[in-house]
Amino acid sequence: MENGRKLLRGIALAAIAVIGLGGIALFASPSLAADSRPDVIRIDAIGQLKKKLEMPPAVFLHDEHTKALAAAGKDCSVCHTAAATGHTVKFQREGDGTDPKKLEKLYHNGCIGCHENMASDNLKTGPLDGECRACHNTKLPFKSVQAPVKMGSKSLHYLHVSSEAIVNPADPQENCGVCHHVYDAKLKKLVWKKGQEDACASCHGDKAEGSKPSLQTAVHTKCVWCHENVAQTSRAYYTSQAEAKKAQAPKSNKTLTAKQIKAEAAAEAAAIEAAIVTGPTTCAGCHTEAAQSKFKQVSPVPRLMRGQPDATVLLPVNNAKRPVGAPEAGMKPVVFNHKAHEASVDSCRTCHHVRIESCTVCHTVDGNKDGNFVKLADAMHAPASDSSCVGCHKQTVMTKKECAGCHGAVPVMAPGSCATCHKDVKGITAAQIADGSAFELSKEQLADIAAQNVAEEPKPVKPLDPAEVPETVTIGVLSHDFEPSVFPHRKIYEALVKGTGENGLAAAFHTSPLSMCAACHHNSPVADLKTPPKCASCHGIQADKMAASVNKPSLKAAYHQQCMACHDRMQIAKPAATDCAGCHTPRVN
Template sequence: MSKVKSFQLIFFVMIVLCILFPFIGQTSTNNSDDEKKPGLIKIELEDELGKDEMPAVGFLHDLHTQASDGDCTVCHMEKDNTIVFEFKRTGEKASMDFYHDQCIACHTEKKASAKKTGPVADQCGACHVAGEPEGSLREKISFDKSLHFIHESSERIKGMDLSAKDNCSACHHKYNEKTKEIFYVKGEEESCFYCHKSEKKDETRSIQEAAHDSCVACHQSFKAKSIAIDAGPVTCDGCHDNEKIKKIKKITDIPRLKRNQPDEVAITGWKADDQTKKNYMDAVAFDHKFHETAAQSCKDCHHETLKKCNDCHGAEGGEQKGGFVSLGQAMHKQDSTRSCIGCHKDFTKSADCAGCHSLMPASNSNPESCKTCHSIPPVQLESKDPAQAAKTALTDLSSNYTIVAEDKIPETVVIDGLADEYKPSRFPHRKVVQAIAKRVEKSGMANAFHKDQAGLCMGCHHNSPKTLEPPKCASCHSKVVPGQGDGSDAIFDGGLDGRPGLKGAYHGQCITCHQKMDIKSVVATDCVKCHEAKK
């Protein structure tokens, strides 16, 4: 092959490569570890890109923070002694030319100084990479009770009133619509989320903007004073990287946060002068103080405001401020962790409870449970202070747990109905019952709803009345499933009504319970642990 033809071939290949890969050699945020970091921010000026528009930019915020030695004012301006978290502006609308002028000018300046820098004017593809920036693995940080206490107890954080004993006013405030100023009212502190939503609404900033403005600016002020300890993070990964979140100090012994809340409260849909209150359920005795210890934040229940639930959710619904959700619906909605039933249902997923509750049908409600909460009849509320009535009902509830005498619990149950390849199973019945009871007794909620140990029997002996002498499993689960042949060999081989055979019932109940309760001593594949093999 001649030199001319070789050169033509090489030149042709280079043209093809340039067409297919126009930005070879340029730095991209895609296809790198950087695209998974919390500091990746998508910069896109238009909602929809036209065919002639360049792709969105994946901006590595933490990388630029490091390049500027943590000085936010390199890219962000200050207004009223606070940093404005918009790029090089204080409210003006950004444009393509604006970003190009500011970013490229900075990169060009650093390049002239022989410093490591980003792309310049002739490297469009280094920032505008084809394909959507995938977004970062930015974790939401939970400002829970522990983190709140760290801030509340800090002597470095000062409130608006320097003479006050606490520093609540450093963060909590209200807004005066007329004067356009913030002010503080003691005893009316609420979650930032109540006013600052996920998106900006009217003139109220989003929670993201408000939090970064307040939190990062505060942390920066400590850093400016060379206060290394307690300064708080100023980079994206400091708050939004999962591994760094795990390293945040956790305080376990947290004093109760007082905000004029009651210890006990009677929750009801009817009012004192309501003539039809006899048609409502009995009032609920609610242990507010106990639930404070169980929740990580007031917002877990009070999702829109710290007002009483029935201020927004009426007895019969129909109010716009409550989303047309009645009080009964708000308290009993099963798929919401903000409701009582939903939260309790979520609690039953824990290892101590899941052994029984995971096998129960979702729609299976126990009328006895209603009485556990609805325990204050109208006549009691009319005769005494509601809070006192609630306290009395709660005291009675916690003292009514009945223990079954040990000699009433069979020590060993021999299961031999299916003994064939294996010997009969000697089930340590009393040991298992007492182990379950021990788990229940350490939970205040479980104690309240399981009023006596006899009720625990229904976890295994389901669909039968509560009794210390329940029917045998074979009473409902047959060795041979009707119409299915020998269905007892299948774990969940149902009969005509979907009921498993006897072997399926035993294995489904026992193995599932062991797995859900995280019992390591008996694994599902260890058959001889429960029944020895015949020799």
């Protein structure tokens, strides 16, 4: 091989036992026997420059190399070029260039050269020159699986915000500027601007654009580099503390054996490593569910402020600026309790899914390119979207078993529910909305108006007193092979009321004491549910063709469908759907 491969001879990677994909030493490490790995990297830089390849892209197991480097006291700089803001993601270079042969030589000299150096020192190593298929292999005994890291999680984000190890040179009291930045066109550099912090994905996309790196490159460069620096700084601090403590300790006349000295040194090193508080630097440390389950959880998370109001007023369409001939909008404004919603979600990106801005920055009444042509009404009300108000509410109630039992039968946006949010706002008149003057109110004025309305909101409606609910209801109109079924009406009603207990959505949208009754008595007016009609009023004993056309099952099917489906959604195991005797006592002839 070329002399360039000998340049890495001084790097003692004594722990490497990797990448013998042709059977050379592939599974020498137990960790390589897993069915899936988060660190499988296919090196395809040459393929992007050269259309036709002689060999498939090489497979690289990143964590195995990282562990080996750490064991030898080395870091990422062995493979990745150091830069002012971290290490480059590419191997021993900043850019790919345009010469595929030059790039091929760089990889072979770097990788195989290192393996050869180790082999000449009688160390266990990876593939050597001529063992091409060991790296260039398409058949792997494991899958590449990476669990996404949710940096937007309030708990994980707060751990970084509150960390004393992350120091912003521009303002030591606020460390947001260590991670968040914007491009200043005048200064021609990245700077931190307080109050403009946003998600990385708001600027960085899937692919690099000019000098702006891709999201993957930006995140890995910034995060891993920072974790490494924090670990190195911490290690140096705790090492100096340990040495100072050792120097001040009284001298002992006891003579230690070489084995005891080695054991003490190992214990001291272990104590130093245990004291270091930093983030992971391996693929598995971030991109596995097992590792993420061990992330420290802060609860409750102190509110993260970015200039957001406690509440604001969402104004309807400005009719004064509607095009001539366009229909006027008639919806009333919405008082949005921002603080309450913050407490109920895990990330700001639940709603602000692209940028932390008002929805109207991207979404317009008629839709445009900036908002991916999603109209404002759909951004707020689309039932299938996790980011819309209605969609989020629907997802919330359908994932909570206490709510799903009823809301599988009652739609989230039931008739009349619009008025729960869209209503008269004290401090803004209909005339102000009609002539457009309401839209001239400042953010501070809207926040003050919203705060006043939130403070004066009526208390949630109390559900109907269980004493007013029949204790049992006997269902016997269809009894034939079984005795009439005795339905524990009050017990079930009390369980539903208890299940919705402190639920904020239930408090806001259950606007009638009889709201809880609407799931079973699903087509009766809510006001009449204190004395609802019998199920047989709508469902006949025999289903007819007309009934089937409007999805109206027979009486027997309606009873079973209502009860069994509710039990299924609420995860009630007993009685089982096939256990007839669990509800009906068999009739003895």
